[in-house]
Amino acid sequence: MADVFHALSSPVRRQILTMLKARDMTAGEISDQLEVGKSTLSGHFNVLKAADLVTTERSGTTITYSLNTSVVEEMLALVAEVFGKDKKGSIK
Amino acid sequence: MADVFHALSSPVRRQILTMLKARDMTAGEISDQLEVGKSTLSGHFNVLKAADLVTTERSGTTITYSLNTSVVEEMLALVAEVFGKDKKGSIK
């Protein structure tokens, strides 16, 4: 399915992917670094999961998110290269 | 700017890009092949132009749209390759 584009169209979601590029993180850890409510974030996670961009693993009460493939990184890199924008750490 | 993703997130807009991949087309020609009003289509054109994915050239009363770079094709191909989906002609 091609809602990969939709998933990538949100700055918040791209930020999440960028964070996960560095290391796997729990929902709580991600939440700590973003200025958005946890319930809102949960919605973003659903979109990313629907697009198959991330995987989850529950360990006790925490859920750890990981990039599903390195492809995400490649895509972001390709687009960055091609279209200029997006300085290193931050996205949009 | 990274609203390239936003531009690509619409099936209609991806369809337009696919059509332009084959050849340059006027707004009217594109309109003839899509089940969407001309005014609606005009809005999509604006999004594509804002994302710098297409260029326009006016010739008399008609306006011809072209893909801005072959990069669009590459991006679509990459994503198609990576994420399975999208049979040849049609873009869902």
Place this chain on the structure above:
DNA sequence: TCCTTATTTCGGTATTTAGCGAAATACAGA
């Protein structure tokens, strides 16, 4: 200038999305 064709802009409605806080669910440990 007037008429016709091509395209866009405008005003409107309906659907989708993002966001919130509160309540619900899922676990683990005492």
Place this chain on the structure above:
DNA sequence: TCTGTATTTCGCTAAATACCGAAATAAGGA
């Protein structure tokens, strides 16, 4: 079983988006 922590689901509102038809704009030709 009860409690605490982590995360999601559930209404809800506000903003963005898609869509339409009608009116406006742009250009060429009679």
